[in-house]
Amino acid sequence: MKQNRLLNIILMIYVLCIFAFIFAPILFSLVFSFNSQRFPTIPLGNFTTEWYAKIFADPDVWLAARNSLIVSVSTALLATFLGFCTAYSDFRYNFRFKGPYLALILLPPTIPLIIMALAMLAWLSRLGLSGQLWSIILAHSVLTAPFAMAIIRLRLNQMDPDLEAAAWNLGSSEWQAMRHIIIPFCAPAIVSGLCLTAAVSFDEFAISWFVSGLNKTVPVIILEIVQGNIDPQVNAIGTFVFLTSMTLVILAQVFFISRQVKSHS
Amino acid sequence: MKRKFDLYAMTWRLPIIFWQALFFVGPLLFMIAISFFVVKNYRMTEAFEFVNWQKMLTRNYFWDSYGYTIFIAGISTIVAMVLAFPASFALAFRASDNLRRWAIFLLIIPFFTSYLVRTFSWYVILAESGVVNAMLGYVGLGPFKMLNTHFGTVVGYLTLTLPLVVILQTVTMANVDKTLIEAARNLGCKPLATIWRVVLPLSKTGLIVAALFCFILSFGDFVAPFYLGGSQEPTLPILILDTTKSGQQWPRAAVVAIMMMATLFTIAFAAIALAYRKGGAR
Amino acid sequence: MTEPLVTFRNVKKHFGDFVAVREMDLDIHTGEFLAIMGSSGCGKTTTLRMLAGLEAPTSGEIRIGGDLMNDVKPHERDTPLVWQSLALFPFLSARENVEFGLKMRGVDKDERKRRALEWLDRMEIGEFADRNITTLSGGQKQRVALARSLVMEPQMLLLDEPLSALDANLVIRMQAVLTRLQKELGITFVYVTHSQSEAFAMADRVVIMSQGEIAQVGSPKDIYRSPANRFVAEFVGRNNILGGTVISQSSETVSVSTTSGDFTAVAPADQRTTGSDLTFSVSADLVSVSIDQPDALNKVQCNVISEEFIGSVVTLFLESADGHEFKVQMQERDLIELDLRSGSQIWLSWLPENAHVLDGD
Numbered sequence: 001m002k003q004n005r006l007l008n009i010i011l012m013i014y015v016l017c018i019f020a021f022i023f024a025p026i027l028f029s030l031v032f033s034f035n036s037q038r039f040p041t042i043p044l045g046n047f048t049t050e051w052y053a054k055i056f057a058d059p060d061v062w063l064a065a066r067n068s069l070i071v072s073v074s075t076a077l078l079a080t081f082l083g084f085c086t087a088y089s090d091f092r093y094n095f096r097f098k099g100p101y102l103a104l105i106l107l108p109p110t111i112p113l114i115i116m117a118l119a120m121l122a123w124l125s126r127l128g129l130s131g132q133l134w135s136i137i138l139a140h141s142v143l144t145a146p147f148a149m150a151i152i153r154l155r156l157n158q159m160d161p162d163l164e165a166a167a168w169n170l171g172s173s174e175w176q177a178m179r180h181i182i183i184p185f186c187a188p189a190i191v192s193g194l195c196l197t198a199a200v201s202f203d204e205f206a207i208s209w210f211v212s213g214l215n216k217t218v219p220v221i222i223l224e225i226v227q228g229n230i231d232p233q234v235n236a237i238g239t240f241v242f243l244t245s246m247t248l249v250i251l252a253q254v255f256f257i258s259r260q261v262k263s264h265s
Numbered sequence: 266m267k268r269k270f271d272l273y274a275m276t277w278r279l280p281i282i283f284w285q286a287l288f289f290v291g292p293l294l295f296m297i298a299i300s301f302f303v304v305k306n307y308r309m310t311e312a313f314e315f316v317n318w319q320k321m322l323t324r325n326y327f328w329d330s331y332g333y334t335i336f337i338a339g340i341s342t343i344v345a346m347v348l349a350f351p352a353s354f355a356l357a358f359r360a361s362d363n364l365r366r367w368a369i370f371l372l373i374i375p376f377f378t379s380y381l382v383r384t385f386s387w388y389v390i391l392a393e394s395g396v397v398n399a400m401l402g403y404v405g406l407g408p409f410k411m412l413n414t415h416f417g418t419v420v421g422y423l424t425l426t427l428p429l430v431v432i433l434q435t436v437t438m439a440n441v442d443k444t445l446i447e448a449a450r451n452l453g454c455k456p457l458a459t460i461w462r463v464v465l466p467l468s469k470t471g472l473i474v475a476a477l478f479c480f481i482l483s484f485g486d487f488v489a490p491f492y493l494g495g496s497q498e499p500t501l502p503i504l505i506l507d508t509t510k511s512g513q514q515w516p517r518a519a520v521v522a523i524m525m526m527a528t529l530f531t532i533a534f535a536a537i538a539l540a541y542r543k544g545g546a547r
Numbered sequence: 548m549t550e551p552l553v554t555f556r557n558v559k560k561h562f563g564d565f566v567a568v569r570e571m572d573l574d575i576h577t578g579e580f581l582a583i584m585g586s587s588g589c590g591k592t593t594t595l596r597m598l599a600g601l602e603a604p605t606s607g608e609i610r611i612g613g614d615l616m617n618d619v620k621p622h623e624r625d626t627p628l629v630w631q632s633l634a635l636f637p638f639l640s641a642r643e644n645v646e647f648g649l650k651m652r653g654v655d656k657d658e659r660k661r662r663a664l665e666w667l668d669r670m671e672i673g674e675f676a677d678r679n680i681t682t683l684s685g686g687q688k689q690r691v692a693l694a695r696s697l698v699m700e701p702q703m704l705l706l707d708e709p710l711s712a713l714d715a716n717l718v719i720r721m722q723a724v725l726t727r728l729q730k731e732l733g734i735t736f737v738y739v740t741h742s743q744s745e746a747f748a749m750a751d752r753v754v755i756m757s758q759g760e761i762a763q764v765g766s767p768k769d770i771y772r773s774p775a776n777r778f779v780a781e782f783v784g785r786n787n788i789l790g791g792t793v794i795s796q797s798s799e800t801v802s803v804s805t806t807s808g809d810f811t812a813v814a815p816a817d818q819r820t821t822g823s824d825l826t827f828s829v830s831a832d833l834v835s836v837s838i839d840q841p842d843a844l845n846k847v848q849c850n851v852i853s854e855e856f857i858g859s860v861v862t863l864f865l866e867s868a869d870g871h872e873f874k875v876q877m878q879e880r881d882l883i884e885l886d887l888r889s890g891s892q893i894w895l896s897w898l899p900e901n902a903h904v905l906d907g908d
Contacts, residue, residue, distance in 0.1 A: 112485020
């Protein structure tokens with residue numbers, strides 16, 4: 001018994017070590033963003049907000065932030081719409097080639113980003129759509145739609161399958177039932193989907209870098225700074241990106257999980 | 266059976282087909298097409314020639330890079346699986362449900378933090394005068410060269426893959442029927458033997474899927490080998506990057522990309538066949 | 548006889564290779580309480596869903612009020628359904644649920660609200676009008692579901708096992724509510740159930756279905772006293788079924804030789820053929836019991852196997868010498884007088900006119 005306790009303690013310490021490894025870069029980035037040393041090490045330098053001041057003064061960063069905002073919001077709307085359509089089709093209908101149909105939407109995240117980036121660049125150039133913010137949005141919608149689809153599909157699983165038919169039975173056409181029953185029921189998942197797809201799009205750098213041309217988003221700016229030199233500005237920007245993404249993810253969780261608990265009670 | 270066009274059904278079914286055909290299948294097929302195009306005077310022209318394939322596949326540097334990418338991604342996958350296993354085991358069998366849920370929630374966070382920023386953070390931490398060497402210096406060790414080595418690349422890959430591997434391993438093992446483990450222990454199976462003979466076979470499918478995802482992510486990542494590995498030995502993604510960004514040689518980059526896809530498909534099929542092989546999991 | 552409200556003519560419904568309903572002919576009359584009863588998979592719910600337009604018949608015709616309904620969409624019909632799962636809209640309040648159908652029909656806001664509240668009051672749940680539906684009890688939800696359908700003032704209400712989720716006490720209460728409503732409103736109720744007690748307690752007519760076909764249509768009393776065939780006799784459950792060969796006949800009766808003995812039964816003329824096979828049933832409550840051998844035409848000696856009490860009615864399960872199972876229903880006080888214990892030998896007897904001859908298979 002005693003041996004078992006000891007083993008448990010060792011295992012839990014090991015778990016903590018793994019978590020330390022995973023979270024070390026995130027925490028250090030946060031710490032370094034307030035550290036005066038250009039090349040941070042131990043012992044730490046003085047507390048400073050110099051790097052934040054620098055990025056706030058940089059018009060390129062502001063422009064990139066604006067671009068990122070446009071891209072992630074548009075991507076979220078587009079991807080969640082596509083995800084919703086697919087989730088509903090999967091929920092409601094059985095049809096031939098449904099397997100390939102679902103594969104079509106679920107496959108993109110498993111393809112290495114660098115390959116997607118190259119393929120997108122070549123294809124969008126060919127269509128004359130590259131080098132614009134729109135190019136990033138098109139590519140990101142393909143990449144993130146599966147996330148929205150998965151969340152909305154899970155929500156539809158919780159729906160009493162008779163609910164939609166009950167609406168028809170009470171005089172709603174299929175379109176009215178969609179508007180008055182399906183969409184309100186899925187609303188929390190739709191909001192979660194919007195948040196998650198926005199978060200994924202907000203962090204994506206490979207495709208954005210390839211297809212964006214001169215319209216840089218925040219991750220592309222980070223990539224370019226990192227390529228140049230050691231510059232703790234990256235940590236300051238990174239902290240902002242982190243806070244934005246986490247807000248979106250936590251919002252997604254709140255909407256999805258709280259509703260799940262509610263619908264089970 | 267009469268077949269009418271159902272406007273309502275098609276309104277929901279068709280958008281994704283249209284969209285993915287245009288912006289997912291289209292790009293991938295076009296990439297195959299351009300691998301046969303030729304570049305003249307820095308301009309790509311439509312053609313059907315095997316010159317790019319021939320140029321790439323007969324070069325040693327391509328095959329060196331190919332071998333190195335598989336090697337380093339493979340090593341990184343093994344390291345990730347082995348490092349993650351005791352932690353996942355602890356979370357699956359020794360932690361309360363609540364603790365496990367929290368752990369998994371925490372492990373999701375890294376997916377939504379910038380991978381670039383995390384890599385940059387490692388760059389600073391692992392540098393010759395960075396945090397790790399400074400700490401080792403206090404106990405009279407080092408400094409060690411960690412950047413621009415295999416070690417650096419693997420650390421970068423692990424940053425990307427370890428959270429996912431721990432999540433997948435934990436979820437898989439947490440779903441193993443606990444009574445089977447108790448039964449094995451009851452029949453006198455030693456703890457390590459129980460892991461080897463009961464836990465591993467029962468969670469085989471999930472573990473293989475975890476390893477597969479880990480490999481796919483490492484195989485396709487250019488950030489870790491570029492910034493932490495120093496890119497002296499370029500991996501295939503770096504090859505694509507260089508060929509596309511500097512030389513405008515999209516057709517040759519496409520050849521590399523297609524080779525990567527073919528490799529990943531082969532490995533994925535093999536892994537899935539292995540995972541669902543009869544007489545395994547049950 | 549007035550025109551029936553609903554007619555099924557030669558209706559078939561297939562799902563792939565599975566035949567849910569075959570060759571159905573049925574009339575449903577205005578103002579009647581019709582129960583469709585059968586075990587699961589017999590086609591009763593499919594029949595109801597075809598009435599609501601949720602399934603289209605594979606072939607045949609369904610008419611409501613004389614109009615052919617085969618291809619009429621669900622929302623273009625006036626056939627509100629009370630669902631087994633209730634299918635209340637979880638994100639709406641009780642009142643909003645009741646208003647839903649009116650809203651879809653374009654009734655204006657004030658009128659909707661007035662009518663919804665009126666029906667909620669009528670169902671005695673007016674005080675919960677603005678409560679979220681998920682916070683109501685099973686019985687309250689049931690009433691909301693009824694109000695939601697009835698507020699549409701339909702000519703016909705469809706009910707699909709609406710009481711199956713309620714506990715026994717509530718079932719009895721809701722049965723009374725449903726019967727009263729149907730009488731007050733004078734509209735047609737089509738009630739699908741697997742529960743014999745629900746069907747017999749409420750319905751004017753009962754349709755018994757088996758494997759996609761109608762086995763018998765009739766009043767509860769008809770079905771109970773004169774089951775049309777062996778399936779119905781067994782399904783109703785309170786019948787003793789005996790089969791054998793006709794050995795002699797008289798002007799009204801036949802003598803049948805069975806493995807349990809020879810019995811006399813009143814039989815219709817076409818069944819009185821010596822040498823032919825014949826099956827008859829005797830209702831469990833029409834069998835008399837005695838310790839001593841009775842002076843009766845039909846009698847058989849049995850061992851008592853077990854007894855089952857439901858209220859003051861007791862069912863005795865017995866077995867004759869040849870292993871045939873018999874059931875007898877009696878009042879509990881009559882049983883006490885007999886002073887039986889398990890394994891006791893007693894005599895059963897019944898009158899020839901209480902033996903009901905079943906149609907051949």
